[in-house]
Amino acid sequence: xxxxxxxxxxxxxxxxxxxxxxxxxxxxxxxxxxxxxxxxxxxxxxxxxxxxxxxxxxxxxxxxxxxxxxxxxxxxxxxxxxxxxxxxxxxxxxxxxxxxxxxxxxxxxxxxxxxxxxxxxxxxxxxxxxxxxxxxxxxxxxx
Amino acid sequence: xxxxxxxxxxxxxxxxxxxxxxxxxxxxxxxxxxxxxxxxxxxxxxxxxxxxxxxxxxxxxxxxxxxxxxxxxxxxxxxxxxxxxxxxxxxxxxxxxxxxxxxxxxxxxxxxxxxxxxxxxxxxxxxxxxxxxxxxxxxxxxxxxxxxxxxxxxxxxxxxxxxxxxxxxxxxxxxxxxxxxxxxxxxxxxxxxxxxxxxxxxxxxxxxxxxxxxxxxxxxxxxxxxxxxxxxxxxxxxxxxxxxxxxxxxxxxxxxxxxxxxxxxxxxxxxxxxxxxxxxxxxxxxxxxxxxxxxxxxxxxxxxxxxxxxxxxxxxxxxxxxxxxxxxxxxxxxxxxxxxxxxxxxxxxxxxxxxxxxxxxxxxxxxxxxxxxxxxxxxxxxxxxxxxxxxxxxxxxxxxxxxxxxxxxxxxxxxxxxxxxxxxxxxxxxxxxxxxxxxxxxxxxxxxxx
Numbered sequence: 233x234x235x236x237x238x239x240x241x242x243x244x245x246x247x248x249x250x251x252x253x254x255x256x257x258x259x260x261x262x263x264x265x266x267x268x269x270x271x272x273x274x275x276x277x278x279x280x281x282x283x284x285x286x287x288x289x290x291x292x293x294x295x296x297x298x299x300x301x302x303x304x305x306x307x308x309x310x311x312x313x314x315x316x317x318x319x320x321x322x323x324x325x326x327x328x329x330x331x332x333x334x335x336x337x338x339x340x341x342x343x344x345x346x347x348x349x350x351x352x353x354x355x356x357x358x359x360x361x362x363x364x365x366x367x368x369x370x371x372x373x374x375x
Numbered sequence: 376x377x378x379x380x381x382x383x384x385x386x387x388x389x390x391x392x393x394x395x396x397x398x399x400x401x402x403x404x405x406x407x408x409x410x411x412x413x414x415x416x417x418x419x420x421x422x423x424x425x426x427x428x429x430x431x432x433x434x435x436x437x438x439x440x441x442x443x444x445x446x447x448x449x450x451x452x453x454x455x456x457x458x459x460x461x462x463x464x465x466x467x468x469x470x471x472x473x474x475x476x477x478x479x480x481x482x483x484x485x486x487x488x489x490x491x492x493x494x495x496x497x498x499x500x501x502x503x504x505x506x507x508x509x510x511x512x513x514x515x516x517x518x519x520x521x522x523x524x525x526x527x528x529x530x531x532x533x534x535x536x537x538x539x540x541x542x543x544x545x546x547x548x549x550x551x552x553x554x555x556x557x558x559x560x561x562x563x564x565x566x567x568x569x570x571x572x573x574x575x576x577x578x579x580x581x582x583x584x585x586x587x588x589x590x591x592x593x594x595x596x597x598x599x600x601x602x603x604x605x606x607x608x609x610x611x612x613x614x615x616x617x618x619x620x621x622x623x624x625x626x627x628x629x630x631x632x633x634x635x636x637x638x639x640x641x642x643x644x645x646x647x648x649x650x651x652x653x654x655x656x657x658x659x660x661x662x663x664x665x666x667x668x669x670x671x672x673x674x675x676x677x678x679x680x681x682x683x684x685x686x687x688x689x690x691x692x693x694x695x696x697x698x699x700x701x702x703x704x705x706x707x708x709x710x711x712x713x714x715x716x717x718x719x720x721x722x723x724x725x726x727x728x729x730x731x732x733x734x735x736x737x738x739x740x741x742x743x744x745x746x747x748x749x750x751x752x753x754x755x756x757x758x759x760x761x762x763x764x765x766x767x768x769x770x771x772x773x774x775x776x777x778x779x780x781x782x783x784x785x786x787x788x789x790x791x792x793x794x795x796x797x798x799x800x801x802x803x804x805x806x807x808x809x810x811x812x813x814x815x816x817x818x819x820x821x822x823x824x825x
Contacts, residue, residue: 244444246429280389282429282448
């Protein structure tokens with residue numbers, strides 16, 4: 233799994249999204265939520281990596297639909313470079329860029345690539361609940 | 376970034392990374408889009424759009440990904456090679472070439488002078504590296520930028536200290552994928568052929584050692600890299616003991632000149648291959664035992680402390696073979712090594728330093744490695760993984776020192792495969808030519824070291 237993410241995220245081999253795309257898509261369908269959201273990547277990552285690794289699994293890769301966006305334009309230190317203490321102390325990094333009416337009383341599925349401390353997931357979930365969602369279910373490929 | 380880091384290079388950078396580049400830096404697009412076709416400007420691959428696709432109509436090259444991704448989001452940056460070297464190194468090598476070697480060396484030097492394309496075909500252990508010295512000395516004294524590239528990292532690692540010893544005042548950059556050292560602009564570069572993808576019109580003299588080795592022979596991107604890295608009017612020299620048909624075809628078409636040396640540096644012939652048919656060698660090993668003939672041999676080695684390499688076809692067989700040896704002859708002290716072994720380089724170094732008596736290995740040690748006075752045993756030499764060239768190269772590991780110009784090359788195999796026949800035939804042929812040469816020129820005593 234480590235090698236997979238090395239190839240996919242850090243080398244940027246977008247082709248290997250196909251390895252897990254069926255698995256991720258069927259799992260999302262089984263969870264039967266009303267809204268599917270993915271954890272966004274920063275704008276600077278979009279410039280260097282050129283894709284959101286989670287959206288890559290869920291869509292054919294061409295249409296990037298995101299309900300969430302990151303607040304910070306440049307990320308200082310990548311989440312994967314931080315120790316647990318630092319990760320837990322991360323402030324809310326997300327903001328909502330979709331209308332709240334789309335979330336009201338909805339069951340939301342939130343998808344990310346790797347779950348480590350849960351900090352990222354919880355921040356995003358908090359934001360979604362605050363905006364009126366009924367429930368949030370997290371789905372990650374690895375932990 | 377230092378200006379010199381871009382001399383003759385083509386570095387793939389994002390707009391962000393390229394912000395403080397020197398003004399001279401030229402910018403080229405990473406991926407060339409021509410209507411429907413996509414082409415990587417670094418490795419020259421033609422890309423399939425569906426595979427190269429990123430979101431938002433962006434594309435990347437999936438062929439040379441390991442060197443950092445080239446995409447429509449990045450550009451290649453380049454400064455034309457200025458040959459900006461402060462002092463030109465001189466050759467401090469004290470050895471002497473045999474008359475045949477000197478003849479080849481002279482051909483190599485004139486090829487550098489005339490900026491031609493040349494093939495140096497010399498048997499394993501002929502002293503190819505030494506034959507480069509006169510030509511390299513000339514090129515370096517002229518302020519030319521030179522590089523010696525090989526498909527194998529082991530070959531590069533072995534060449535670096537030898538060249539450093541021969542050109543003591545030269546600064547040598549050693550570049551390969553496993554190195555952590557940052558790039559340095561030097562007049563002389565030793566690198567793997569993959570690293571050539573990072574150069575553009577850089578070298579006046581480019582030498583490719585072991586041209587027929589994997590992955591160079593089968594990888595069109597690496598051929599592209601060679602033509603890209605050498606200056607348009609630069610000299611190109613290929614070296615090998617086992618040239619491919621394609622190279623020999625180029626010789627026939629006179630696109631490539633050739634010089635040929637069938638004798639080793641110590642003027643002895645190549646050791647011939649001994650073959651034993653052992654149809655059940657692998658089954659015996661899986662039972663934790665060694666074929667009796669091999670056990671006897673290894674017991675003898677344990678007494679005589681003779682060092683040896685034992686080749687097996689597959690990585691998965693290494694551990695079982697070593698376990699069987701340890702059980703049968705516990706006094707032998709050895710290691711296993713394969714291409715993706717994280718300690719590969721250290722292990723080979725321990726063999727060089729005489730800390731272990733043997734290595735069990737796959738084809739990675741087939742070439743470019745000089746371990747003086749060793750014997751070689753190949754288990755399953757009829758396996759399709761061993762090409763004729765590989766077998767000839769493996770046999771060529773033996774008898775590479777003046778003190779022990781012969782030694783045992785022993786193939787244990789289930790069948791007498793065509794590759795084995797051809798390898799024996801090739802060695803026989805080369806030895807015939809060598810014998811003729813020996814007769815024509817009675818042994819010249821010379822004092823150079825290998």
